[in-house]
Amino acid sequence: MERRTALGVIGVMAAGLVTGVACAPRRRLVTSAARGVVADSSGALFGRLDGIDRMARIALSSTVDAAPLSATARFRIDEQGGRQALVRGTGGEQWRIEQRRGLLRVAGEGDDATPWRQGPFVARPAATDGFVQYAGKRYRGELWFTATESGVMVVNRLPVEDYLRGVVPLELGTRQGIDRAALEAQAVAARSYSYIRVPSNSAIEPASGWHMVATVTNQVYGGVEAEHPLVNQAIDSTTGLVLRYAGLTVDAPYCSSCGGRTASPRDAWRDAREEPYLQPVDDMDPATGRPFCDLSPRNHWTEELSEGQLTEAVRRALEAQGAQRPQTSAVRGITVAERTTSGRVGALVFRTDRGDVTVRARDVRAVLRDARGAILSSTYFSVEREARGGGGQLTGLTLRGNGNGHGVGMCQWGAIGRARAGQDARTILRHYYPGTVVGFAD
Secondary structure, eight states: OOOOOOSSOOOOOOOEEEOOOOOOOOOOOESSSSOEEETTTOOOOEEEEEEESEEEEEEEEEESSSSEESSSSSSSEEGGGGEEEEEOOSSOOOEEEEEEEEEEEEEEEEEEEEOBOOOOOOEEETTTTOEEEEETEESSSSEEEETTEEEEEEEEEEEHHHHHHTHHHHHHOOOGGGOOOOHHHHHHHHHHHHHHSSOOTTTTTTTOOSSSSSSTTTTOOGGGOOOOHHHHHHHHTTTTTTEEEEHHHHOOESSSSSSTTTTHHHHHSOOOOOOGOOOOOOETTTTTTTGGGGSSSSSEEEEEEEEHHHHHHHHHHHHTTTOOSOOOOOOEEEEEEOOOTSEEEEEEEEEEEEEEEEEEEEHHHHHTTTTTTTOSSOOEEEEEEEEOOOSSSSEEEEEEEEOSSBBBBBEEEHHHHHHHOOOOOHHHHHHHHTEEEEOOOO
């Protein structure tokens, strides 16, 4: 997870838990426009999502021209949540959801296709052991397809508990039994983060069509392919538990590694509100004198920036301040002008031949991108070395830093280190979110 809020539609949905089929009247099957495909004219659902859990809508994509669709077993595709049955498949066939001028259709091999309709289309499995598939990946629950100006938006709709099965393994990235407490802490934090964004009333549909996206913009989500039995056990053992402060469920951001001290929200994000449970806390192991997150391969890092990258950094800084087509400027020096209470860079000043350019903490990582375009690992760094040319301008810069990520909330590698030191999940969470308690959401 990299940001607390979504930064724009990237599309795609998440899948939900499928339960047994309720008793239903006999169905009359009719052949659809796609040859050999049978649709259920009654409109009755083959399966029903369990309404007990909150239902999350996870965007997987929004710009594909045609969304590839299949399933592992019997499934069906309906229009507008079951009002119109379109296709029933046996699993294994390859389908496409195509878009044209705001309309959708289901296309199969050759010229097989349903008529163009307004949508959205909903694909769901007909059996509890089946999964719908999008772009070769299996998903629990349903896949929703909606026509947009840029293509087809794909959203996976599924219970939050099932969503977490595809999140925790990718966010924490551990499969060892010794890390069980860290996995449980991650499950509670990720569930709290999700509950803030997914309403308890599943009938309320977000205007965007989704609650979260499946990337670091919110939480990385990989569907069934990401699941692991040990992680599922940790999620099941914490079912329904969230972090609470003053009686309310809290937003619970987390980062990869903090470098020895966590950060406050204003250290990382523009216009962020300070929260009493997100204050900077030390994360040093008293037994070793080193950070609990020193297990991370990226907890200590060095970054080399060339003259061209420094010039580009100044251009990005000026654009972030609203400048239109800023002129390039030779960089003659760089200074850490301010540090936050957690020791991170609060303000960075570039001295250029056109004047000083100040970059605030929230923009530093994006401004100092590397040659591949990746943002800086963290703002917990110092200027290690400056290389200068004959004219006095900087020709290179070396940064030496700690931590990986924004640094706010739970340090994931720190949680692993604490779990291996014998701490349980509640102890880990109390440390990173001071003043909170673990309990059930209202």
